[in-house]
Amino acid sequence: MSEPAQSATTLFEKLWQRHLVRNETAEAPAILYIDLQLLHEVTSPQAFDELKRRGLKVRRPDRCLATIDHSTPTSPADEHGVHHYITPQAKAQVDVLHVNCAENGIELHSWDSPNRGIVHVMGPEMGATQPGMTIVCGDSHTATHGAFGALAFGIGTTEVGHVMATQCLLQSKPKTLGIRIDGKLGPGVTAKDVILHVIGAIGVDGGTGSVIEYHGSTVRAMDMESRMTMCNMSIECGARAGMIAPDEATFQFLEGRQMTPRGELWDAAVMDWKTLKTDPGASYDRLVEIDATKIEPSVTWGINPGMVIAIDATIPPGDNDARRDALDYMQLEGGATLAGEPVDVVFIGSCTNSRIGDLREAAALLKNRKVAAGTRVLVVPGSEATRREAEAEGLDQIFTNAGAEWREPGCSMCLAMNGDSAEPGDLVVSTSNRNFKGRQGRGVRTILASPLTAAASAITGQVTDPREFMEPGA
Amino acid sequence: MSNSGIVESGTFNLPVDHIDTDQIIPAEFLTTTERDGLGKFCFYSWRFDENGAERPDHPLQGFDPVSQQVLVTGSNFGCGSSREHAPWALLDFGFKAIISNQFADIFRSNSLKNGLLPVMVEDHVIQFLLARPGHPVRVDIRNNTLSVEGYGEFEFPLDPFSAYCLTRGIDQLDFILENEQAISSYEQQHGK
Numbered sequence: 220m221s222e223p224a225q226s227a228t229t230l231f232e233k234l235w236q237r238h239l240v241r242n243e244t245a246e247a248p249a250i251l252y253i254d255l256q257l258l259h260e261v262t263s264p265q266a267f268d269e270l271k272r273r274g275l276k277v278r279r280p281d282r283c284l285a286t287i288d289h290s291t292p293t294s295p296a297d298e299h300g301v302h303h304y305i306t307p308q309a310k311a312q313v314d315v316l317h318v319n320c321a322e323n324g325i326e327l328h329s330w331d332s333p334n335r336g337i338v339h340v341m342g343p344e345m346g347a348t349q350p351g352m353t354i355v356c357g358d359s360h361t362a363t364h365g366a367f368g369a370l371a372f373g374i375g376t377t378e379v380g381h382v383m384a385t386q387c388l389l390q391s392k393p394k395t396l397g398i399r400i401d402g403k404l405g406p407g408v409t410a411k412d413v414i415l416h417v418i419g420a421i422g423v424d425g426g427t428g429s430v431i432e433y434h435g436s437t438v439r440a441m442d443m444e445s446r447m448t449m450c451n452m453s454i455e456c457g458a459r460a461g462m463i464a465p466d467e468a469t470f471q472f473l474e475g476r477q478m479t480p481r482g483e484l485w486d487a488a489v490m491d492w493k494t495l496k497t498d499p500g501a502s503y504d505r506l507v508e509i510d511a512t513k514i515e516p517s518v519t520w521g522i523n524p525g526m527v528i529a530i531d532a533t534i535p536p537g538d539n540d541a542r543r544d545a546l547d548y549m550q551l552e553g554g555a556t557l558a559g560e561p562v563d564v565v566f567i568g569s570c571t572n573s574r575i576g577d578l579r580e581a582a583a584l585l586k587n588r589k590v591a592a593g594t595r596v597l598v599v600p601g602s603e604a605t606r607r608e609a610e611a612e613g614l615d616q617i618f619t620n621a622g623a624e625w626r627e628p629g630c631s632m633c634l635a636m637n638g639d640s641a642e643p644g645d646l647v648v649s650t651s652n653r654n655f656k657g658r659q660g661r662g663v664r665t666i667l668a669s670p671l672t673a674a675a676s677a678i679t680g681q682v683t684d685p686r687e688f689m690e691p692g693a
Numbered sequence: 694m695s696n697s698g699i700v701e702s703g704t705f706n707l708p709v710d711h712i713d714t715d716q717i718i719p720a721e722f723l724t725t726t727e728r729d730g731l732g733k734f735c736f737y738s739w740r741f742d743e744n745g746a747e748r749p750d751h752p753l754q755g756f757d758p759v760s761q762q763v764l765v766t767g768s769n770f771g772c773g774s775s776r777e778h779a780p781w782a783l784l785d786f787g788f789k790a791i792i793s794n795q796f797a798d799i800f801r802s803n804s805l806k807n808g809l810l811p812v813m814v815e816d817h818v819i820q821f822l823l824a825r826p827g828h829p830v831r832v833d834i835r836n837n838t839l840s841v842e843g844y845g846e847f848e849f850p851l852d853p854f855s856a857y858c859l860t861r862g863i864d865q866l867d868f869i870l871e872n873e874q875a876i877s878s879y880e881q882q883h884g885k
Binding site: 252268273359378386389423523525636653662 | 885
């Protein structure tokens with residue numbers, strides 16, 4: 220008697236099925252169980268208030284993990300240990316999170332914690348992020364955690380409240396988008412260049428309504444930090460989430476971290492995690508194939524993350540309203556190249572590129588070199604753990620010797636709400652994720668780039684191809 | 694939106710694609726712990742210059758919250774940050790519905806939870822409206838239709854559950870809470 224073969228399913232489908240409390244019906248969306256909710260000060264206070272107003276408790280405080288990152292200063296505390304916030308309101312927001320976490324028994328990594336950091340850097344570092352989990356946060360870059368084979372996505376504050384109260388979310392099933400990337404990356408080309416290239420290829424809304432699975436030989440060859448950089452920017456093409464099937468690199472990264480299982484539990488977990496992959500023969504709703512060998516160091520030239528070019532390519536002409544608006548805001552000419560454009564500020568940091576590997580790459584270029592006169596360079600590690608690791612390796616010395624600022628962990632100039640911002644009209648080469656108008660300060664112009672490109676541009680004070688510092692004789 | 698599920702008003706045009714939530718409300722205004730009163734920051738950098746002085750030429754300066762409650766805008770509206778402050782700011786500014794040919798997922802979800810109606814229609818409807826500033830329209834979520842005076846009636850996608858919640862004033866959290874038993878048994882079965 221032959222049974223029909225079990226139908227081949229995607230990684231996303233497996234995670235979706237595992238977390239269904241109630242399936243979708245004609246009348247109502249599915250109820251999806253959430254394994255972990257990450258919290259920070261900006262998008263949680265109104266959710267805590269809503270629970271209070273309704274007389275509800277946080278259902279599973281053990282499945283919440285909080286930090287402070289967005290509103291916090293990245294300058295050191297003063298001699299009395301006092302942190303100076305940009306406004307009293309910013310401090311009040313952090314104070315409110317302290318009270319809310321204390322009242323609800325939620326683990327908060329604040330100033331006194333050795334783990335504090337950008338929420339999407341801290342979670343993986345602590346091992347809170349694990350394969351097979353559903354993870355949410357009131358932050359669109361939550362897709363970062365998908366690098367571990369988790370289904371992780373950003374939600375609004377109302378939904379933050381839903382998860383606090385019920386550990387569940389109402390969800391309509393998204394479509395799947397496979398992005399297959401094959402081939403060896405060229406010198407000076409990093410995960411950041413790959414994801415910028417992908418967003419440029421499919422467009423700033425190319426992933427809307429979908430969960431992306433990145434796969435292919437290029438992705439397999441990436442370390443976990445590179446995979447996080449990739450998944451992090453999934454929202455920049457409109458995708459709900461981005462994910463990568465776990466493998467030995469994933470398990471090695473997680474083993475022994477403070478929140479991962481130990482001993483037999485670890486072995487059992489890894490056995491299970493190994494099943495989390497897209498079966499041969501399973502298909503995505505849509506598949507995009509990318510040739511990694513064609514990818515060059517990539518940068519944005521416009522005002523959304525889909526406006527991408529190779530660093531040595533010419534800027535597109537102002538042949539439609541959107542491009543004219545972008546060129547006008549960026550004070551750039553269609554047909555010109557970005558190389559040589561004077562740079563006022565370089566920002567190395569954010570949940571996209573503030574991990575130890577990013578800092579090592581930037582430091583390798585800045586070692587024994589100086590930042591160009593007139594260019595301000597901020598290096599902001601993603602977490603206290605990353606900061607310690609970098610300082611133990613002497614990276615902080617390399618940065619400060621070069622003339623860069625070595626700052627304390629936080630989101631910093633990625634969204635410039637903590638006081639770390641550039642001046643109107645400044646051109647910023649930034650390793651962050653968004654080049655929207657005014658994102659890094661009123662009237663500030665942003666070019667998104669890799670840590671290598673950012674470091675090269677810091678040295679010359681102009682937008683610079685990092686390969687100039689890597690080729691013999693350069 | 695009134696309890697009837699109907700918004701009837703003239704339109705206001707912002708013919709720009711990919712308006713991100715940083716434009717709708719810049720991050721510098723997110724240190725609030727409230728959800729009210731954010732309308733004054735809505736499209737702040739479009740209405741005010743770097744020094745906070747009014748940009749008198751921007752069309753938003755002439756916005757009338759009484760007669761222009763329906764925003765007509767470009768594709769992929771609300772992309773970027775998940776901040777729910779965006780629909781809070783738009784509602785407080787005076788918009789009750791937004792017409793676009795595509796919305797960003799998180800923004801759409803956030804809007805529906807606050808009674809701001811995302812009305813997704815084909816581009817020709819948008820073009821008709823963009824050519825006629827202030828044109829009278831009627832959005833009815835009981836039958837998912839947008840009526841454009843002198844042009845026609847168009848269906849827009851709205852999941853039945855959101856429509857049900859919006860028209861009956863039912864809260865999605867209450868709905869999930871009714872499933873407490875299913876949640877508990879899921880946790881037991883899966884060792885959560």
